[in-house]
Amino acid sequence: MKNKLIKINGISHTYDEKNYVLKNINLEIYENEIIALFGPSGSGKSTLLHIMGNLMKPVSGNIEYQYKPINLKTGFIFQSFNMIKELTLYENIKIAQLKRGYDEDNEIYVFAERTGVSEYLGKYPSEVSTGQLQRAALIRAVVGKTETVLCDEPTGALDTENKINLMKIISELSSERTFFIVSHDNIIKDYCDRVIMIKDGEITQEV
Numbered sequence: 779m780k781n782k783l784i785k786i787n788g789i790s791h792t793y794d795e796k797n798y799v800l801k802n803i804n805l806e807i808y809e810n811e812i813i814a815l816f817g818p819s820g821s822g823k824s825t826l827l828h829i830m831g832n833l834m835k836p837v838s839g840n841i842e843y844q845y846k847p848i849n850l851k852t853g854f855i856f857q858s859f860n861m862i863k864e865l866t867l868y869e870n871i872k873i874a875q876l877k878r879g880y881d882e883d884n885e886i887y888v889f890a891e892r893t894g895v896s897e898y899l900g901k902y903p904s905e906v907s908t909g910q911l912q913r914a915a916l917i918r919a920v921v922g923k924t925e926t927v928l929c930d931e932p933t934g935a936l937d938t939e940n941k942i943n944l945m946k947i948i949s950e951l952s953s954e955r956t957f958f959i960v961s962h963d964n965i966i967k968d969y970c971d972r973v974i975m976i977k978d979g980e981i982t983q984e985v
């Protein structure tokens with residue numbers, strides 16, 4: 779039986795107290811699965827992701843997590859990488875690991891090896907390719923023993939080859955953690971255990 783990791787209970791959200799951009803979202807997320815959330819622009823995907831990652835509070839509803847603290851156990855990957863440009867890839871990753879309470883260079887080196895960026899760790903974000911940047915962002919999201927990685931259009935800036943590379947690595951890493959991926963990108967569906975559709979703030983379909 780799969781272990782439940784996150785339980786979303788009746789989340790609703792509005793930014794203007796008029797239009798609800800999320801309407802009574804209920805969802806269970808299990809350990810070690812890759813879930814994709816698909817839906818049109820403006821359907822509420824990023825809003826839900828931010829609420830799940832505790833970046834903002836919903837107007838109503840709640841989320842139960844099987845781990846604590848949520849902030850330190852959640853990694854993020856964004857479409858535009860969000861690397862700190864003044865720091866090398868290694869330093870970007872190291873800061874996240876330290877903040878999560880770990881100081882294990884070996885963990886960084888092992889993930890760098892697995893994702894093929896070992897030789898780029900000492901470089902600055904401006905000195906590497908977009909594919910390499912996104913793999914470094916993935917390492918940053920997993921080091922320090924995160925439980926859940928929330929991804930907002932992680933393949934949006936990548937070409938097809940790099941998209942497939944990234945999703946293969948995510949598939950491998952999902953034996954140890956859960957990935958929740960917001961996307962428009964059909965390529966990623968092949969790598970997900972479940973695909974959920976959202977429209978106008980409501981989950982319409984689960985495949």
Ligand SMILES: Nc1ncnc2c1ncn2[C@@H]1O[C@H](COP(=O)(O)OP(=O)(O)OP(=O)(O)O)[C@@H](O)[C@H]1O
Nearest residue numbers: 793794799817818819820821822823824825826962
């Ligand atoms: N900070 C904000 N203030 C006001 N309205 C917002 C804010 N963020 C999002 N919205 C609105 O909430 C709705 C849902 O936005 P959200 O960003 O969650 O959609 P999305 O599905 O992620 O879209 P996209 O695919 O374009 O990224 C949209 O109508 C958007 O305009």
Ligand SMILES: [Mg+2]
Nearest residue numbers: 823824825930
């Ligand atoms: Mg979005």
